[in-house]
Amino acid sequence: MLKQVMEIYELLDSPIVTGEDVAKLLMSRGLTDISVKTIKGEKGQTDFIKIRIPGTNGKIKGDTSATLGIIGRLGGVGARPEMTGIVSDADGAITALSVALKLADMKAKGDELKGDVVVATHICPNSPITPHHPVPFMGSPVDIAVMNREEIDDTMDAVVSIDTTKGNRIAKWRGFAITPTVKEGWILKVSDDLLDIMEITTGRLPRVCPITTQDITPYGTGIDHINSIMQPCTATDAPVLGVAITAETPVPGCATGASHVTDIEEASRFVLESAKAYGKGLCSFYDEEQWALIVQRYGPLKLLQTRGRE
Numbered sequence: 001m002l003k004q005v006m007e008i009y010e011l012l013d014s015p016i017v018t019g020e021d022v023a024k025l026l027m028s029r030g031l032t033d034i035s036v037k038t039i040k041g042e043k044g045q046t047d048f049i050k051i052r053i054p055g056t057n058g059k060i061k062g063d064t065s066a067t068l069g070i071i072g073r074l075g076g077v078g079a080r081p082e083m084t085g086i087v088s089d090a091d092g093a094i095t096a097l098s099v100a101l102k103l104a105d106m107k108a109k110g111d112e113l114k115g116d117v118v119v120a121t122h123i124c125p126n127s128p129i130t131p132h133h134p135v136p137f138m139g140s141p142v143d144i145a146v147m148n149r150e151e152i153d154d155t156m157d158a159v160v161s162i163d164t165t166k167g168n169r170i171a172k173w174r175g176f177a178i179t180p181t182v183k184e185g186w187i188l189k190v191s192d193d194l195l196d197i198m199e200i201t202t203g204r205l206p207r208v209c210p211i212t213t214q215d216i217t218p219y220g221t222g223i224d225h226i227n228s229i230m231q232p233c234t235a236t237d238a239p240v241l242g243v244a245i246t247a248e249t250p251v252p253g254c255a256t257g258a259s260h261v262t263d264i265e266e267a268s269r270f271v272l273e274s275a276k277a278y279g280k281g282l283c284s285f286y287d288e289e290q291w292a293l294i295v296q297r298y299g300p301l302k303l304l305q306t307r308g309r310e
Contacts, residue, residue, distance in 0.1 A: 001098055001099075001102050001265050001268045001269055001272065002261065002265045004098045004101040004102045004105065004268070005094060005095075005098045005261050005264050005265045005268060006037040007101060008022075008026070008097045008098045008099075008101060009086065009094055009234065009261060009264075010092050011025060012077045012086055012090055012093065012094060012097075013077075013085060013086040013160045013186055014122070014125060015078065015080055015123065015126070016101060016126050016263050017077070017123060018036075018047050018121070019036035019037075019038070019047025019048065019049040019123045020036055020047070021123075022036075022049055022097060022123060023036050023049060025101070026051060026097075026100060028077070028102055028103040029101060029105060029108065030104050030107055030108045031051060031053060031103075031104045031107075033051070033052035033053075033054070033060075034049065034050070034051050034052075034235075035049070035050045036048070036049050037150065037278070039050075039068075039142055039146060040141070040142075040149065041140070041141040041142035041146070042141075043127075043128045043139060043140070043141045044124065044126060044127065044128070044141035045124070045129075045141055045142075045143060045170050046076065046122045046123060046124035046140070046141050047122060047123045047124070048120070048121075048151065049120065049121060049122065049123060050118065050119070050120045050150075050151070050153070051100045051118070051119040051120070052116065052117075052118050053100065053103050053104070053107070053113075053116065053117045053118075055112060055113045055114050055115040055116045055117070055118070055279050056114055056115055057114045057115065057206075057279075058111070058113075058114070058115050058279070059115030059116055059155060060116050064160050065114045065115035065116070065279050065280075065281070066115050066157040066158065066278055066279060066281065067115055067116040067117070067118060067155045067156055067157050067158065067279075068115060068116075068117050068118070068156070068157070068158055068159075068274070068275045068278045068279065069117075069118045069119075069152070069153055069155075069156030069157075069158065069159040070094040070096050070099055070100075070117060070118070070119045070120070070159075070160050070162070070271060070275070071078050071092075071096065071119075071121065071152075071159060071160065071161045071162065071232055072093035072094070072095060072096030072097060072120070072121030072162050072249060073092045073118075073121075073147070073162060073163040073164065073228050073229060073231065073232070073241050074089045074090060074091075074092045074093050074121070074122070074138065074140075074159050074164065074253075075089050075124075075128075075130075075137065075138030075139050075140040075228075075253065076089065076124035076125065076126065076127025076138055076139075076140060076141070077089070077090035077093055077123060077124060077125055077127075078090070078124070078125035078126055078127065079126070079128070079129050079138060079254040080125055080126040080128055081126070081253075082129060082254070083254055083256050084127075084159065084256065085133055085256035085257065086256065086259065087138060087253060087254050087255060087256055087258075087259075088164050088166060088251055088252065088253050088254070088255045088256075088258035088259055089091035089127075089138040089164050089253035090164070090259065090260055091162075091163075091164040091245040091263075091267075091268050092121070092161075092162040092163045092164055092245065093121040093122070094259070094264050095121070095162045095243070095245070095264050095267050095268050095271065095293070096119050096120070096121045096162055096271075097119065097121060098264065098265075098268045099117075099119060099268050099271050099272050099275070100117075100119040102268070102272060103117060103272070103275075104168070106254070112198055113170075113275060113276055113278020113279045114279040114280050115275075115278060115280070116155070116279070117275050117279075118153050118155060118156055120150070120151040120152075120153065121151070122142075122147065122150070122151070124140070124234060127139055127140055127141060128140070128141070129180065129254045131288065132167065133168040134167065134168075134169065134250045134252065135166075135250045135252040135253070135255075136167075136252045136253065136254055137167065137219060137227070137252075137253050137254075138253040140250060140285055143219075143220070144219040144228060144231050145218075145242045147228075147231070148231060148232060148234065149235070150230070152232055152236050152240070153237045156236065156238050157238055158238055158239050158240075158241070158278060158285045159232050159236060159238050159239070159240045159241070160240075160243055160271055160274065161229055161231070161232045161233075161240055161241065161243070162228065162229075162242075162244050162245070162265075162267065162271065163227055163229035163242065163243075163244060163245070164227075164242040164244075164245045165177075165209060165226065165227055165242075165244030165246055165249065166228055166245070166246060166249075166250065166251035166252075166258070167227065167247060167249040167250055167252060167253060168226055168227075168250065168254070169235050170209075170210055170226075170252065171207075171210070171246045172247070172249070173207060173246055173247075173248055174206060174246065174247055174248055174260065174263060174300045175202070175207065175242060175245075175246060175263050175266060175267075176205075176207070176243055176245050176246060176263060176266060176267040176270065177207040177208055177209035177243075177244045177246055178190070178194055178195075178198060178206070178207075178208060178209065178241060178242065178243055178244070178270075179208070179209050179210075179211050179229070179230065179241060179242035179243075179244065179303070180208070180211065180261075181239045181240065181285045181286045182211075182216050182233040182240045182241075182242075182243055183212040183228055183233070183238070183240070183286060183291065183300075183307055184237050184300035184301065184302055184305065185216065185300055185301025185302055185303065185304035186294060186300065186301055187211060187212075187213065187216060188239075188286045188287075188290075188291070188294075189286075189287070189290075190208055191241070191283075191285050192239065193277070193282070193283040193284050193285075193288060194274060194283065194285070196272055197270060197274055197277060197283065200273070201266065201269045201270045202266055202270070207246075209226075209229075209244040209246070211226060211229075211230060211242065211277055212226075213304065215229075215230050216230045216233050216234070216304055217234070217308070217309070218231070218234045218305070218306065218307055219231060219305055220307065221307050221308065227253075229242040229244055230242055233305070234304075234305045234306075235305075238284035239286050241285055243267055243270065243271060244264060245264065245267055247260075249262045
């Protein structure tokens, strides 16, 4: 998928890139169900883009195969005028859009997935910077509630949330890692199916990014989070998997020249192969029997999907 990754990277590495520019590229490759929505916030504006790619037996065609949601989570693809060029924080958007572009190219050749895929992210080349330890975070022109509202879709039966996760001291290796699955306030065991796919696509032992209960609570409560990678789990009851693009050293999200296209390509291939298997019913994000037992004994922890007590 290196070709698609580099195409998306070059497109997003611009001070004037818009969601419409991305939509035009994808439409030129055969995709038709694309929406772009510009939303203004206190610190600027951004373009949310959502791409629906129908499967041969998906819900869009009235069938029953499961729909996978792929979300590129970020503050922005650029931090202009402070920083010149595409920032490390853009990796999640590059990954998600590269998968969409690859699916378009596959479809044009006659290869289609069984289930639908919905890809969502947002495009902002001039996002603000937020002070944070150990490295600065990228801010966003809109708040996390707006992102969740625009990127989460009711048709998503499972969600893959992709985010640059380099500004920490716990997931320290070049490449990417997956998180445990999160559902309705529970951090569940890591999916064996997804570990299998990770081993096959990387040719390495799988790498897991540790998350805590703090990380699956909503932003805006004063509680520390590793980053925004798990925020979609606060807005849906579908199982959510984090795909973290990682580095050996702490790298600011606002840093330029810090994106590694080979790492992004590897993560993109993992997401694509997960989408293939999920639509066929060959990949589960969580053990449904275990989930039933958990709910029977303890119930869901939906309080953790809210802001809790004020």
